[in-house]
Amino acid sequence: MGNKLRVALGQFGALTDEMGKFAKQLGFDSIQLNTLGEDESLWEYEGLLALRQQCESYGLTLEAIENVPIQYFYKIMLGLEGRDEQIAKYQQIIRNMGKAGIPILGYHFMPDGTWRTSYTVPLRGGARGMGFDLDLVQTGAPDRTGSLPIARDPEYLKLLNSVADRVFTEEERWEYYEYFIRAVIPVAEEAGVKLALHPDDPPVPMVGGIARLFHNIDGFKKAMEIADSDAWGLDLCLGTTSSMLGGADTVREMIEYFGSRNKIVYGHFRDVQGTVPKFNECFLGEGNFSPVEMMRALKKVGFTGFIIDDHVPWIDYDEGWGYRSHAHQSGYLQGIIDAI
Template sequence: MVLRVAVGQSPVATDEYLTFAAQLGVEGVQFNTPDLPGEHRWEQADVQALVDRVAGFGLRVEAIENLPNHFYDKALLGLPGRDEQIAHVRATITHLGRAGVPVLGLNFMLQSVWRTGLDATGRGGATVSAYDHAVAADPARRDEIWVARRDRRIADAKDSWVRGAHLGGDARIDHDRLWANYEYFVRAIVPAAEDAGVRIGFHPDDPPADELHGVARILTSVDALERAATVVDSPALGVELCLGTVSEMGGQAAVLDAVARLGARGKILYVHLRDVAGTMPRFTECFLGEGNYSPLEVVRALHDVGFDGFILDDHTPGLVDDDGYGYRGRAHAIGYIQALIAAVTPGRTP
């Protein structure tokens, strides 16, 4: 395969989504927590039906990102019942492989993705999300926190942001315990991934805060991502490299460091190419080219390190009169990425 762009982050394979991808000239799509049946795991027939539907539009499934949280929440927390959940995750991975899905993106965020604003004003009146750790860290300001949740069992959280912390009450977990839970989980699922021909990549914690309301976060630095990708010596384990989140850690220097270190090890499975203005403890999402890093320099670094996977726009600023998925903003970002790839690849045209 070669360095390429894909359309992604939809939970559903609508005609509109797949036609959009085909019209933009990409060869593959990715899904984020696809709306598949199953209370504990996904079955092969359902995954195969998704793959076949995508193929009907002349496209392939590049990856699936995220399992429903309730598929492995006990594994995250190290609670009784985690081994049963892990068995279901292993079965799901097997089914993905049999259906021809080559990559599964996961995360190990107990508190999910947090923002303290979803309607900050970006360029030309576009809406963007923002994060201010002073707000997020204050339990008295819980109602100002937005948490990304997607749960097909909950009417108000099928594809939305909800108010308040994901883990309520007095839930606490420290870094050592969370790393132990991560290693236990990874050591259990990687053999299934190897057998299935599926690669597993973990997303950095967004925001990359040390902890949120007493709940540790561990994938918050380039060092931590390298550790996460190497706790098991296997080509089946890597990183789903969200450059927007790495930019939140330390701007362009952190992004180029991550590309160099993880790329040299062959641990970058795919890339989210988005950016923010500012770094922790305060940042705002933005259009490509107006944030912390140079998109051209970063894509050139990906090319030079030998990365041959796919790049997603991830998510984009909300353009005026765009819909919930953001087709207008995504068309801009995907075209931008296509041009970047052409610029760094001899003989390629957008």
């Protein structure tokens, strides 16, 4: 535990009894949680400590938390008035996590989140995957209706619409990233917490009038140089990386470049068919890359963190979080690791 390549279960907001037993009975020793919730007490030291202990009561290590609520973070990402207060809160969350013994905080830098244009791309046997087609969205104009957080949260659409008259350029967004990362990295170093950056999904230079920074390898290299710290690394989403120009070649390049520098903190192990401008999510083994090859590549560069399956296709009769599909994808990954 903790020092070799392993699969964890993740991408749920709270540890229910159903989830804890599911994880343990399927052979996982650790989990990742995403976002938790907007309730402030969840992010205080006592709340985080209780969460870690709750996981341990099921025999599960809490590997990481991915994403604070976007409402805590959007002024930082857009350089809006009030970002300093949001940064102060973010710094406190990092300190609280360190004290509570939760070593990794994942984040992204997409104020308008993940965009998809279809939820029903046909896969084998009638299963369905999410898809994106750049032709179906406006890139420069402030039309943000393809964004998943907006689909989930109309309140957040109101926030983004409050800046609908503006286009956010690449240059200014780099300034916002730099301002943020320089403020939080020293706190992360001191707290013993690693910050793990997820790529922009879809990986395109701009959608909805907001420039994206992390849509190719150069963006990550630049961010790594700015941060210049052992506390900076990647939440390497192989699915998003596979949808970048270059597809499987880009996945290989990212693993080799950042893995050999010990900059992969953890990974999302999923795949897509096609690359930008048009791609869709799919089952492992039916996408752009060979899952066995990429697992070997991770091992070869000395990656010793955890991976999760991330998004999974919708399977008929699966409900809510998608236990059937997650069981299949995660089990597939466990099998590959055992085999190599």
